[in-house]
Amino acid sequence: MGTKLLLWDHMDDLIILVGRLKTWSRKSRSLHCRGLERVLKWLQSTRTQYVCFQNEADMQMLKTGIMLLSSCWKHYGMLSHLEDYNFPRQYKELLEEYLSGIQFYADNHADEPAADKDSGVETIKFFLNCLSLLLGRLDKKQLGTALAEHESLLSKVLISQFHSADEEVIDSAVYIFKAAIFRTHVTSSRDHNAEPREMNSVMPMLIHFLDERDAAAKAVVKLVAEYCTLCSDNHRLQNVLKGLIAGNFSQRMNAVDVISDLMHLSLEAGSSLSHQMWQDIADYLLQCLGDEELVIRTRASALLPIIDPSVILPAVVRLIYASNERVQSLASETLLAVLKRHKEESEVLCLLLDCLSNLCTTSDVPDATGDAEGLKMDADRVLKLLPEWSKMVEDWNMIIEALLEKLFAEPSNAVMVRFLSYISEHLADLADLVFHRLLLYASGKNNIQESESGTCQNVNSLDSLFSHLCPLLVIRLLPLRVFDNLTSPLIYGEHFKENAMYDTGPLTVDDTECIGALLITRAFNKFEFEDVRKLAAELCGRIHPHVLIPIVSSQLQFAAKSEDTMKIRACLFSICTSLLVRGKDSYYHPGMSAIRKTINTILSWPSVDRNDVLKAQHGCIDCLAWMMCAELEGSEPVKSSISTEACTLQTDHCSELALESSVSTFVIGVLTGEDSDSISSGLGKWSKESPTTMHLSFRLCMANVLISACQKVSESGKKPLARKILPPVIRLFGVIVESDIRAGCNQVLFSVVYHLKSAVLPYSCDILKVALGSLRDGSEKVRLGGAKLLASLMASDEAIVHSISGGLLEARPVLHSISASDCSVEVRQLCQKLLACMTS
Numbered sequence: 052m053g054t055k056l057l058l059w060d061h062m063d064d065l066i067i068l069v070g071r072l073k074t075w076s077r078k079s080r081s082l083h084c085r086g087l088e089r090v091l092k093w094l095q096s097t098r099t100q101y102v103c104f105q106n107e108a109d110m111q112m113l114k115t116g117i118m119l120l121s122s123c124w125k126h127y128g129m130l131s132h133l134e135d136y137n138f139p140r141q142y143k144e145l146l147e148e149y150l151s152g153i154q155f156y157a158d159n160h161a162d163e164p165a166a167d168k169d170s171g172v173e174t175i176k177f178f179l180n181c182l183s184l185l186l187g188r189l190d191k192k193q194l195g196t197a198l199a200e201h202e203s204l205l206s207k208v209l210i211s212q213f214h215s216a217d218e219e220v221i222d223s224a225v226y227i228f229k230a231a232i233f234r235t236h237v238t239s240s241r242d243h244n245a246e247p248r249e250m251n252s253v254m255p256m257l258i259h260f261l262d263e264r265d266a267a268a269k270a271v272v273k274l275v276a277e278y279c280t281l282c283s284d285n286h287r288l289q290n291v292l293k294g295l296i297a298g299n300f301s302q303r304m305n306a307v308d309v310i311s312d313l314m315h316l317s318l319e320a321g322s323s324l325s326h327q328m329w330q331d332i333a334d335y336l337l338q339c340l341g342d343e344e345l346v347i348r349t350r351a352s353a354l355l356p357i358i359d360p361s362v363i364l365p366a367v368v369r370l371i372y373a374s375n376e377r378v379q380s381l382a383s384e385t386l387l388a389v390l391k392r393h394k395e396e397s398e399v400l401c402l403l404l405d406c407l408s409n410l411c412t413t414s415d416v417p418d419a420t421g422d423a424e425g426l427k428m429d430a431d432r433v434l435k436l437l438p439e440w441s442k443m444v445e446d447w448n449m450i451i452e453a454l455l456e457k458l459f460a461e462p463s464n465a466v467m468v469r470f471l472s473y474i475s476e477h478l479a480d481l482a483d484l485v486f487h488r489l490l491l492y493a494s495g496k497n498n499i500q501e502s503e504s505g506t507c508q509n510v511n512s513l514d515s516l517f518s519h520l521c522p523l524l525v526i527r528l529l530p531l532r533v534f535d536n537l538t539s540p541l542i543y544g545e546h547f548k549e550n551a552m553y554d555t556g557p558l559t560v561d562d563t564e565c566i567g568a569l570l571i572t573r574a575f576n577k578f579e580f581e582d583v584r585k586l587a588a589e590l591c592g593r594i595h596p597h598v599l600i601p602i603v604s605s606q607l608q609f610a611a612k613s614e615d616t617m618k619i620r621a622c623l624f625s626i627c628t629s630l631l632v633r634g635k636d637s638y639y640h641p642g643m644s645a646i647r648k649t650i651n652t653i654l655s656w657p658s659v660d661r662n663d664v665l666k667a668q669h670g671c672i673d674c675l676a677w678m679m680c681a682e683l684e685g686s687e688p689v690k691s692s693i694s695t696e697a698c699t700l701q702t703d704h705c706s707e708l709a710l711e712s713s714v715s716t717f718v719i720g721v722l723t724g725e726d727s728d729s730i731s732s733g734l735g736k737w738s739k740e741s742p743t744t745m746h747l748s749f750r751l752c753m754a755n756v757l758i759s760a761c762q763k764v765s766e767s768g769k770k771p772l773a774r775k776i777l778p779p780v781i782r783l784f785g786v787i788v789e790s791d792i793r794a795g796c797n798q799v800l801f802s803v804v805y806h807l808k809s810a811v812l813p814y815s816c817d818i819l820k821v822a823l824g825s826l827r828d829g830s831e832k833v834r835l836g837g838a839k840l841l842a843s844l845m846a847s848d849e850a851i852v853h854s855i856s857g858g859l860l861e862a863r864p865v866l867h868s869i870s871a872s873d874c875s876v877e878v879r880q881l882c883q884k885l886l887a888c889m890t891s
Contacts, residue, residue: 055121062120066094072131076187082230083187089180089223090127123177130184138188145185146197150208152178157211172217179212179223186231194231206232206253213260213267225270229277254278254291261295261305268305276312280320285328288313292335300344307350310335314357326362333363340370340381352381356388360399364389368406371433383436390440397453400470404457407433408466430466437473447477448484455488458525462517468524475528482533486541486566489522494563519573519583526566526590531632534593542566543598567594571602574621588621592628599629600642607649616663619653623670630677638681647714650674654752672752676759678714683768683775715775722753722795723783747791754795761799761806773810776803781817790830797825797836804843815851819844819858826865826882831875838869838881845888863889 058065073087101116130145132138156171156178189197198205212224232253257278260271279288295306310332317324324332336358339351355363367389370382386403393399407430444450451474458467471478478485537543544565563569571594573579573587591599603622610618626646629637637643650671658665712720757776764772776799784796800818804811811818822844825837841862844855863886870882 055117058121058124059117062094062098065124066091066098069094069127069131080187082183082227085223085226085230086180086183086187087131089176089183090131093123093176093180126177126181127184130181130188139193142185142189142193143197143200145181146201146205149178149181149185150201150204153182153208153212157208172215172220175212175215175220176217176223179220179227182227183223186227198231202232202252206256210253210256213270215266218266221266221270225274229274233274233277233281251287258291258294261302261309262298264301264304268301269308272305272308273312275309276316279309279313279328280316280324285325285331288328288331292331296335296338300347303339303342303344303347306335307339307347307354311350311354314354318357329358329362333358333366337363337366337370340385341375341378348377348381352385352388355385356392360389360393360402364399364402365406365409368403368410368433372410372429379432383432386433387436387439390436391443394440394443395446395450397450400450401453401457403433404464404466404470408461408464411466430469434470434473437470441474441477444477447474447481451478451481451484452488455485455492455525458521459492459518462521463514468521468528471525472528475530478525478528479530479533482529483539483541485525485529489525489566490541490563490569493522493569516580516582519580520586522569523573523583523586523590526570526593527586531593534595537595537597540565543595544568547571547598567598570594574625575606575618577615577617584617584621585624588624589628591621591625592630592632594625594629596629596633596637596640599625600637600640600646604642604645604649607646611649611652616667619667620670623650623667623674626674627670627677630674630681634681635684638678638684643678647675647678647717654749668752672755672759673763675714675718675756676763679718679756679760679772679775680764680768682714683764683771718753718756719776719779722750722757722792722799723779724750724787747789750792751795754792754799757799758802761802764806769807769810773803773807773814777811777814777818781814781821784821784824790828790833793825793828794830794832794836796821797833797840801836801840801843804840804847809848809850811847812851812854815844815847815854816858819855819862823858823862823865826862826869831878834869834873834878835875835881838878838885842881842885845885859889 069087069091073084073091076084076087097116097120101113153175156174159171186194186197206228209224209228212220215221215224254275257271257274260267261275262268275291279291291309292306295302295309298306313324314332333355336351336355339347342348342351355367364386367382367386370378371386373379373382390399390403411430454467454471458464458471461467534542542565544567547565547568570587570591573583574591576584579587591603603625606618607622607626610616610622626637653664654668654671656664656668658668757780760772761776780796780799784793784800787793787796800821804818818840822837822841825833825840828834828837845852845859866882866886866889870879870886873879873882
């Protein structure tokens with residue numbers, strides 16, 4: 052008893068000793084270290100449990116603690132020796148003893164009372180600790196010898212403890228199993244070129260534990276995951292998953308847990324699974340997105356983003372277009388998680404774009420099961436996820452650089468442009484970077500040269516077209532505010548602004564000097580692709596009016612003198628766009644007066660057999676219509692956002708001109724004949740027809756301007772426009788005798804009723820009178836216009852129909868007469884339909 056008591060008295064020293072041994076074994080002998088860790092924990096627990104028993108009454112309990120320490124330390128101490136010459140001769144006997152002990156207590160204490168059962172569990176823990184210390188001391192050769200004789204028994208005994216109710220027992224059994232059978236404690240790496248026979252032989256036994264969701268299954272999941280990390284052959288993983296994929300919920304859930312542990316083990320240890328294993332993992336998780344159980348679908352969706360994007364992105368993008376909406380939703384969540392995880396990796400974005408572009412080139416997209424659904428590709432289904440991803444990005448420089456490089460390399464890739472449209476605000480924030488890259492790209496491309504035929508000639512004309520278009524497409528994505536900085540050398544170079552002030556002849560600027568010059572030269576280059584010219588002319592409208600209007604005004608005058616209809620159309624298109632996006636800023640620019648005068652001149656040209664002139668005149672009509680719409684925004688010009696710079700950019704010839712009258716007043720005055728003197732001087736100069744004929748043609752052009760304005764006006768401008776147009780046109784119809792003008796008035800009134808809708812309510816009865824008067828007219832064209840005007844009124848809002856209900860009674864006999872006797876079949880048929888509507 053004296054020796055045992057002495058050992059007890061040195062309990063604290065034992066704890067210190069075991070702690071130091073544990074630290075020493077940590078790197079070289081992991082299983083032995085684990086055993087020492089358990090022994091240390093047991094020593095500390097024993098001291099806490101028995102040290103309080105110091106009086107006579109508790110002496111028996113103290114003796115129990117002393118005896119327990121002595122009995123256990125006999126084995127713990129022997130197995131903890133750093134050097135023991137007897138160990139190689141006796142480790143086999145000790146192994147058999149400990150295994151037999153575990154087996155005995157496991158078999159004979161399972162059905163005993165709780166107190167005895169607890170005692171049995173503690174004894175099993177003791178034997179497991181001894182096993183850890185014993186096996187942890189064996190080198191690779193010794194372990195191989197021991198397992199050759201006792202592998203079956205060791206596996207059986209340890210696996211039996213996976214069903215224990217005590218988590219510490221399960222944890223110890225699993226750790227020993229993993230270390231001994233998988234040999235993880237005797238290798239410093241996970242490079243197993245030849246997998247031990249033991250690993251493969253025990254797997255069938257372990258897989259059976261995955262039929263349930265319990266502590267044993269939880270333990271086996273970790274073992275199976277560890278097993279798969281040690282396998283260089285992906286067939287092992289396939290064999291493990293094969294029996295679980297089509298199983299019950301527990302089996303499928305355990306399979307997901309195996310995958311999860313396998314992935315985290317690989318990432319934490321820094322070891323690399325083979326590409327094929329990652330592909331197998333990805334395929335299984337992607338299949339899980341269609342599982343009937345929400346928890347499995349959710350787990351799979353959460354695990355997929357951990358995998359390398361190159362492995363999963365193609366499949367995830369395809370699943371977003373699956374016929375199963377549940378799969379679509381989860382695939383979208385997965386893709387968003389991938390983007391957030393790799394938020395600033397441009398390679399991932401480029402890979403996503405490649406996947407989406409490839410899908411967009413195919414007509415059919417298979418669903419999750421591989422069946423073709425023939426779904427029409429909608430890139431926005433993927434791209435709509437970008438705003439959420441973009442919130443996470445902090446540094447856009449590298450991303451935008453990479454995306455622009457990809458666009459320049461693939462200028463015909465429509466998905467690229469659509470992608471950039473979703474990050475347009477971020478492009479605007481780095482506008483200098485974007486413009487710099489665009490100018491560098493433009494400077495590296497050959498300009499379209501004039502050929503003998505005067506058309507575009509290029510070996511790779513389609514590629515050349517897209518290469519010229521792509522910088523313009525990027526510019527179109529940018530918000531208008533980026534063009535407001537008049538001091539930006541990248542947008543408005545010094546030489547370009549000098550052209551705006553002084554050029555009156557052919558434009559001579561370097562298209563790589565600044566963005567403004569690039570747009571102007573491409574818009575006005577007659578040897579450029581037509582699509583490029585149109586887009587460039589549209590984008591010119593974004594240029595600040597104090598730069599654009601002087602240039603376009605002088606170029607329009609120059610083009611009119613030389614009858615260059617191509618340049619005229621480009622100038623007019625840019626003006627229309629400027630009026631649309633800039634409104635009053637453009638309309639009230641002093642240079643607009645000169646533009647109006649040139650437009651009047653062009654409208655006076657004869658257009659018979661001149662389709663190019665006719666197109667130019669249509670552009671003039673639209674331009675005047677946009678001026679009317681801009682004028683309706685307010686009666687006072689707005690101040691420029693950069694007033695000082697604006698003043699310096701106003702050219703001499705513009706400052707001398709002023710808006711002589713409002714466009715609305717001018718257009719309506721010409722139509723009604725009240726302002727004919729202002730255009731008389733220009734008619735004879737260009738026309739070979741009689742002044743009367745040209746005067747009539749010009750008046751009808753103004754009718755078309757009013758029609759165009761009705762189509763373009765904003766909601767807020769509808770009532771003001773109705774007040775401008777209706778009184779003089781209604782009054783004109785009552786006094787005019789020319790059938791062409793009367794027919795033109797009908798067309799204007801029809802457009803007003805059709806487009807301005809409720810804004811015409813105060814004038815609805817007067818419009819009805821015009822319609823009825825037209826039906827009685829001698830001209831078939833006027834009668835047909837009157838019938839259409841009446842139809843438009845009858846199809847209007849309920850308030851308008853109610854307002855004209857009394858007048859419709861007067862219309863019935865007129866319609867009845869015309870439908871029975873009019874010489875025009877078209878007029879008769881239309882009146883018959885109107886009469887049927889009234890009587891139905």
